[in-house]
Structures are given as C-alpha cells and as structure tokens.
Amino acid sequence: MAKSKKPRWQRRKEDRPAEIVAAALDVFRARGFAASRLDDVAARAGISKGTLYLYFRNKEELFKAVVRETLLPNLMLAEARLQESTAPTPALLLEVLGALVAAVGTPVGAIPKLIIAEAGNFPDLARFYVEEVIARGMALFARLLIRGRERGEFRAVDPLTAAPMLAAPILLMSMWKHALEPHAPPRAKAVFDGPRFLAAYGDLLLHGLLPRPSGPRE
C-alpha cells in the first residue's frame, strides 16, 4: 500500500486547543453553557466529539479554559497600556474605556454573561473571575482615579468605591450586545451604537469627575 503519502490526519496538536476554545465560546455565547451541547462545539470546531476529550477533560474544564484563555490576554494588554502612557488622565481614561467598548463587540464580550449565569454552579470559576479579572480590573480603574487626583485632573473620590461605576456601563453594554440586542426593535439598537454611546458615557462621567472651574466644593 504505497498510496499513503497524505497522512490520515493533520498533525495540528498546537492549534487545536485554541480553535476548540474559540468554537466553544461561539456556542456558549449563543445558548449559554448549560444548554450548549458538546456536539455543537465539536461541529463548529470541525472535529469530532471524541477529539474534544483529547484536549479537555470534560465540559467544565473546557468552560474554564474558555474563560481563562480569552480574558487574561485582554486584561494584561490593558494593564500594560496604562503603565506606559503619559497622556492626561481624562484622555487616558477615555482611551481605556474605548478599548473596552471595542472588546465588548468581539466574542470575548460574552464572557461576563456566561460567568454570571454559571457562577452558582462553578464556584471556583466564580472565584477565579472575582480575583483575577474583577479585582485586577477594579485596581486598574482605581489607579487611574488616583493618578488623576494626584495630577489635579480629577476631584477627590474614593477610588475603590468609584471604580465599579466606571465599569458599569461597559458591563451593561456587553449584556445588551450579547443577550438582548438580537431581540430588540431597531430603534433600541441605536442607543448603544459605538462612538455615540462612548461619547455620552464619557461626558456624563467626566463632568462628574473634573474639578469645578470656580469655588471649592464638598
């Protein structure tokens, strides 16, 4: 039998996990974790169901991999960006928010909804998210607020308490985009459309943060 030049399977040991994770995210995004079938994940990844188990011990591990591997790179990127910038803080804040808003439009934006939906069933995943994602994200915002305060660009607010407020509209937008917008009438969709949302958000946020031109307050 000499016709065996082409191997029966491609050797793609390296790429497979990432492909599977991407496929899983797509499927989980649409149906939620519990209602997703591994059959569908496999089909979308272009492999067979059995092959999934060569790379992930079970459905839960696949879920965790999806969360870990799609969130952390994004977060580290943001942290690096903040570190090196010398721009005025209001501009830097807007830049960070802009990056987040952009990220929300990608499949990654569906992760928060998935985590929140399944936190009750996967406590360690919830813990991971709280400690590795939320805590770090809030710390990042808090540092921004402090930086602004120190440079006289922001008024004094408690950074740890205010940080979540900065994040809240981003979260809202991610929920909207990945859960409700597909079912909303056209007029409702306009509200959340990209730059417009970001501008309104920044306006409201900054005018609360910027020092008042005249007279001391509070």
Add this chain to the structure above:
Amino acid sequence: MAKSKKPRWQRRKEDRPAEIVAAALDVFRARGFAASRLDDVAARAGISKGTLYLYFRNKEELFKAVVRETLLPNLMLAEARLQESTAPTPALLLEVLGALVAAVGTPVGAIPKLIIAEAGNFPDLARFYVEEVIARGMALFARLLIRGRERGEFRAVDPLTAAPMLAAPILLMSMWKHALEPHAPPRAKAVFDGPRFLAAYGDLLLHGLLPRPSGPRE
C-alpha cells in the same frame, strides 16, 4: 384512634401559583434556569413534582411566569411613585435609585441575570423583557432627566442616551449580588454594601448632571 393524623396534603388552589413562582425564582437564582431541576422547585415549594404541572404547562412557562409576575408589579410601583412626586428632581432621582437598590437585594434582583443568560434560548421572553421592562424603565429615567432639565435642576443631556447610564450601576449591583458576591472575599463585599454604594453612585452621577457655574446644591 384519635383523628389527629395530619393529612398528607392540603388543598390550596389559590396560594399555590405564587408559592411555586417564589420557589422557582429561588432555585433558578441559584443554579440558572437550564441547570435547575423541577424536582428541586417542587421540593422547595413543598409540593410534588406533578403538582407543578397543574399550574404551569412546562418548565418554560414557569420561567415566563416567574419573570412576568415578579417584575411587572415592581415596575408599576415605580412608575406610580414618579407620577405623583413634587420633590426636587435630584432628590427624586436618588429616591428612585434607592428603591431600585433595595429591590436588587431581594430575589427579584436575580431576574436580570436569568433573562440575560437565557435570552438566546427564549426569544419571546427576551422580547418581552426588552419591550415591557427595559423600554419602560428607560422611559422612566428619560422622563426624570427631562423633568430635571425643565426645572433647571439638570444640565442638558440627551435623555434617551443618558438613561441607560443611570441604570448601569443598578444592573452591575444586581449581577454582583446574585452571582459573584457569594464567592467573593470579604473585602470585596464591602464595596457594594447598600447606602455606601448608593451615596457614591449618587455623588458621581449628580455632579455630572447638575448645572455648572455656581450656587449651593442640595
């Protein structure tokens, strides 16, 4: 033979639906809709599995009943409150937000997370939520912003675009309370605790809304 032997069950046609809905909300809240077993709902409602089906055609209908029957009364209450008040708009806004924050602490607060998690699987539920809850909620906030503007209490912002920003921290809080907080370290829990959160939120929000130049404020 005393006639004491307590009966194996009671007839309670009137109360049952509400009790079942409450039990279902509890269970769905903890596990999510898809992962909840009707066995558990029945157990928590103190009835047998079959009894569920006397009152709800199937799991999906039960879910819809939970959403409809717990959200609408709350919403109508808020709308009524807004209608009759003559208070200054900033105070009224804070009052409304306070009521929402309070509601978030009750089981009702878990509904948004449930809806968002299952929107992909129950399009008509999603549509119901968008049209009957979100739209009405946003309209309510928009009316508040317009009222404030007309009375000179707020600066000019586009009410339809700004409304979601008012709601965002409430949503964030509901997600936090019902999904992540149980898995968070104690220090993190403090941030969202009641009045403190509300105060920070109102402060940030109002200083962005109030007109600039001068004068004493509330």
Add this chain to the structure above:
Amino acid sequence: MAKSKKPRWQRRKEDRPAEIVAAALDVFRARGFAASRLDDVAARAGISKGTLYLYFRNKEELFKAVVRETLLPNLMLAEARLQESTAPTPALLLEVLGALVAAVGTPVGAIPKLIIAEAGNFPDLARFYVEEVIARGMALFARLLIRGRERGEFRAVDPLTAAPMLAAPILLMSMWKHALEPHAPPRAKAVFDGPRFLAAYGDLLLHGLLPRPSGPRE
C-alpha cells in the same frame, strides 16, 4: 338555611355506569385503550375524574365492563333470533349477517379492534372474549351450517372449520370502519358501503367463485 331545595348533586346512581361505559367506549375507540386518558373519559361522560372511581375500581375494570356490557346483549339477541326463525337457511344466514353488518356501524363495532389490540396485556379479557364471544358466535354459525345441511339447503362442509369464514368479512369490515376508513381516500370508502358489501359477500359465500356447470341455482 332553607334554600336547600335543590340537592347539590343529582342522584343518578342507576344510570351512571352505563353512561360512563358509553363514554369510555367512545374514547377507547378513537385512541385505543392504552393511549386513552381517564380525564377524557370523565369529560365525555360529563363527570369528574374522581367519580369514575366510585363506579369502577380502575382503568382495567372499566375496560372489561365496556367489553362485557356492550357485547353480551348483542350476542344474546342474535342467539334468540336464530332459535325462533323458520325461514330458509340461506335467507336466515343473510339476515344474521345483515344484523352483524348493522352492528358494526355502531360504536360496538370497535370492540374487536380494542380486544385484539390489548389481548396481550389483559389475558383474562382475552380469555373472556374467546370463550364468551367468539366461541358462542362460532357455535351460532356452525348451527346455521348444520341446519342448512340437514334441510338440504347447503352442501356438506365441516361446520366448525367453515364458521370463521362466515365471520371473517364482518371482522374485516369492523376494522375498516373503526380504524382505517377515516384515513382512506373517498374512492376506497365506497367498497364497504352497507348493502352493496353485504350483497357481494352473500353472493360469494353462497355461490363461490367457480362457474356453475349448468342448470338452475338456489
């Protein structure tokens, strides 16, 4: 309290069982015994589900009552008719067949299909049917054949073996009417219509397929 002239329930102890049996036959006829719900039987009888159990121990007993109480009167009628008649045997045979064909058009005609479908699950019902209905029916036909032979009206055939052949088209017709006809195209329905079927049946039965060599017949 003097307004109690009209009692809360009618006293109808006597009629109820027959009404229930009739309703049950209707429902069983349409869906088969196994797929029939007692809810439907009760509804059709105009009573509540619980009341069924005041008259019949369970679903199986109801089934047996349906069979017993609808078949036996018919059978006894036929036996009596045969006893007293002095008509020529061919005419008598046609009369009996005619009565059976008529009976097949009523709800009773569905009983054979019910028995046959459930014989495997209710052995004693099957035994009852074999011994009380089939055996007696076959004996009746056999007596007819013997009577004809003795009076020189029929040729010699083994009466016990030939009897089922007389009954076969009746059975076929009952199956057709109560099971398949509702789903048949119009052209097929014509074949089984009443007198025409009976005439063809009598003709074939009495004369057979082979051409007569000659001479007068009958």
Add this chain to the structure above:
Amino acid sequence: MAKSKKPRWQRRKEDRPAEIVAAALDVFRARGFAASRLDDVAARAGISKGTLYLYFRNKEELFKAVVRETLLPNLMLAEARLQESTAPTPALLLEVLGALVAAVGTPVGAIPKLIIAEAGNFPDLARFYVEEVIARGMALFARLLIRGRERGEFRAVDPLTAAPMLAAPILLMSMWKHALEPHAPPRAKAVFDGPRFLAAYGDLLLHGLLPRPSGPRE
C-alpha cells in the same frame, strides 16, 4: 493479563437498524405500540436505550420503520410472483393465499393488528397503510379475479368488491394468531392450523355454500 476481556460492545452500524426493527416488532407484537417500553425494545435488541436514538428519531419513527420495512418487501414479492405465473387461476389463487397464510405465521403477521390499533393516533401511518399496502393488495386480488374471468375459470363477479372477501380470512387468521390464540383453549387452536384452514378456505371460496346441481367439479 490476557487480552481476552471481551469488549463491552461492538460497533455494528450496518446491522443495527434491522436488528432494532426486528426487536421492536417482537415487543410491539406482544404489548401493542402504546404499552411497549423502549427499554424493552433495547434490551431485546441487545443494546442500550440511548443507542435506539442513534438510529430512530423517536418511538413513533421506530414504529413507522417497523411497518414500512417489514411489509413492503413481502408485498413486492407477492406482486412479482403473480406476474410471472402461467398456472390456472384457481391454483394460482390458492398459491397466493398459501403464501399469505405462511406469512401470517411469522412476526410480520402482527403488523395489521398494530396498524389497526394505532391508526387513530398516527394518521399518516394509517394513510400509508391504506395506500401502499391495502390498495396494492386489493389490486393484486382484483387482477387475479379478472384473470380468472378472462380465462373462463371464474364466474363474473365485481373484482373490486370481491377482493376484500378473499383477504378477509387472512386478516382474521392474523388477528387470531397474534392476539387471541395464546389465550385460547387447545380445541380452538386446531381450527386455524395451517393447511386445514387453507383447504377449508379455498373450498368455500371456490364453491360456495350452495349445493351443486350436478356434475363433477374442478
């Protein structure tokens, strides 16, 4: 450690459907469709419950497959046989009836009872049976009657009306064998035993009940 440990299962994609259909027919035959449990079908087919669903979408589809796949081959066989024969028509008729009587003794013989029992619940199955089995079967008999008439072997009868009469005793026999005989006393069983039944049937069919005026027959 010998490698003996026989594997927990075998892969048998090719044979499975036919095996399942055969097992299902056995179970349906004994209990009727509605009262049969797929558990039992699976057990009899030597597979697990889940495997059923790899081959049949649900219980109803399995039922339809049983009907379709066991009836059609038999019917086509009979049609082919009729086409090629040059025998005298009475002999050919007896041959066809003999083949049918033989078929009735196999599991296939239980199909009519199943169809008739469930026609009310599966209208399209009933339609299929009326159009693909009964219609074709009756056409086959009608052709036989016409052939006999044309060759002067049969007297003139309306072929479409007479055809069902030829089939009726076969139907009766199939009902008897698969429903009632197991519950009948020994003496009753003799009546339907194979060649004897067939001989009596053929005799009656060909010659009828009336005495012949004269001459030798057949």
Add this chain to the structure above:
DNA sequence: AATGAATGAGGATTCATTCAT
C-alpha cells in the same frame, strides 16, 4: 491522533390513582 458508535444516568413530562374537601 482521531473518530463516532455506544452507553446510561438524569431530567421533563404524563397520567392512573388517592384523598381532603
């Protein structure tokens, strides 16, 4: 390394039967 047939535990749903009213 990859497949996909086979498994079987788990959960939604139905409905005969019971029993408080």
Add this chain to the structure above:
DNA sequence: AATGAATGAATCCTCATTCAT
C-alpha cells in the same frame, strides 16, 4: 355522592462521557 387538587411511579428522550475501531 361528587369533586378535582395532589401525588408519584413510569417512561420518553437527551447528552456528557467512554471506548472499540
């Protein structure tokens, strides 16, 4: 005598996981 709310065993079907190929 009658009701119908409540029960829970029974059964269909799904799908994560395993394993023969």
